[in-house]
Amino acid sequence: MAVGLASSFLEPLEATSIHGTIGQLICLTEWMDQLGAGERYNATAARQVEDFRDFVRLHYVSERRDTAYWRDVTASHPPVVTERLEKWSRKFPSREDFEPFPLGLAHVQEQLYVPVLNGLGLLSQDLARAEMARDPKLRQRARETHASLVAEYSRAAEKCLPHRAWLESLHKETVA
């Protein structure tokens, strides 16, 4: 059994390492006195890193084809990435689209995919609206979450120096 960087490494675009390691340790301690723990642990660790890889690969879905690099990236997406994108062009991503992770541990699921898809312009706004219309409670929760985030960030921003003022304060310290 291998844990952390000894088990796998992925480029840190999504910083999955610490979360992954904690998940591995939970599985290890939960299963270590059971028969077949090694196989179970290794299969789970392999699934974990493959799911992280697919999530990281999503970030490389781009319309760029202007260099050999981007053409190669586009031609080599894991099939699950293109299959999911095709599925999510017809339905809004949901928890049911993901195989549950062992021990009910938090994993890369719709809660992480939706913001990334949205940022990449790959989330259909029409599907999002239809999802809200289908479930009034969801719309209400989305409104409340949005309002509380705006309030929280506004409170934090009020306490912060503007970026330029902060840089100028550093410059003054350096000159002094």
Ligand SMILES: Cc1cc2nc3c(=O)[nH]c(=O)nc-3n(C[C@H](O)[C@H](O)[C@H](O)COP(=O)(O)OP(=O)(O)OC[C@H]3O[C@@H](n4cnc5c(N)ncnc54)[C@H](O)[C@@H]3O)c2cc1C
């Ligand atoms: C600047 C920076 C920012 C990061 N930010 C994030 C983040 O935001 N989120 C995230 O998830 N991850 C982040 N990471 C990655 C994450 O910190 C590492 O992947 C994680 O700490 C690796 O833990 P590990 O225990 O597997 O390996 P390590 O922390 O590398 O531990 C390996 C240990 O083994 C020891 N060792 C090596 N060789 C031997 C030997 N022959 N004998 C005995 N001991 C040995 C080393 O001294 C070390 O103590 C970041 C990393 C860096 C550098």
